[in-house]
Amino acid sequence: PGKYDAIEHHFVHQNREVREEGISYFSDTYYYKGSGGQVEGEATGGLPGAAPVARAPYRLAPSKMKELAEQLKELSDKGFVRPSSSPWGALVLFVKKKDGSFRMYRELNKLTVKNRYPLPRIDDLFDQLQGSSVYSKIDLRSGYHQLRIREEDIPKTAFRTRYGHYEFQVMPFGL
Numbered sequence: 001p002g003k004y005d006a007i008e009h010h011f012v013h014q015n016r017e018v019r020e021e022g023i024s025y026f027s028d029t030y031y032y033k034g035s036g037g038q039v040e041g042e043a044t045g046g047l048p049g050a051a052p053v054a055r056a057p058y059r060l061a062p063s064k065m066k067e068l069a070e071q072l073k074e075l076s077d078k079g080f081v082r083p084s085s086s087p088w089g090a091l092v093l094f095v096k097k098k099d100g101s102f103r104m105y106r107e108l109n110k111l112t113v114k115n116r117y118p119l120p121r122i123d124d125l126f127d128q129l130q131g132s133s134v135y136s137k138i139d140l141r142s143g144y145h146q147l148r149i150r151e152e153d154i155p156k157t158a159f160r161t162r163y164g165h166y167e168f169q170v171m172p173f174g175l
Contacts, residue, residue, distance in 0.1 A: 054089035057160045064094055064102070065162065071104050072163055080145055084167035086155035147171040 060068065075081040094102040129135070148170055149157060157168040 052087040055091050067102050080170045081166045084158040084165045086158035088158040089160040092159050144171040
């Protein structure tokens with residue numbers, strides 16, 4: 001073992017303790033598979049009194065029908081969607097991702113009012129890190145699924161497919 005091995009071992013061990021302490025301290029905010037997160041979010045900022053919009057599903061190619069069935073099963077198994085009886089029902093389309101796979105895209109209602117909350121500037125964020133000695137990062141794959149939707153907003157996320165009528169319990173992509 002070289003002289004740097006002991007330093008590396010100490011550094012890795014020390015960081016593990018800090019990481020585990022942080023995970024323990026913030027355990028109520030972490031996402032666990034199937035939980036859909038603990039933080040609630042508003043699904044839509046729709047116009048008050050707006051009538052529900054519902055459309056019949058598009059016809060899809062057999063390959064897209066297979067993809068839809070697989071994605072619905074995965075979303076259902078994780079507890080992200082559930083069967084719906086909502087009067088709302090958006091269309092489902094597929095958008096090709098950079099890696100060649102397909103993302104299920106729920107057509108958004110024209111009634112949705114966009115949240116215009118300003119995002120922080122990256123240079124301001126870096127300024128806030130100045131003087132820090134420990135840095136970490138997290139990659140929130142499908143991070144929008146970390147937000148659970150308020151119960152009263154869940155029906156507004158409903159979508160119709162040839163396989164049934166579903167609604168999101170967590171924030172869907174694009175909303």
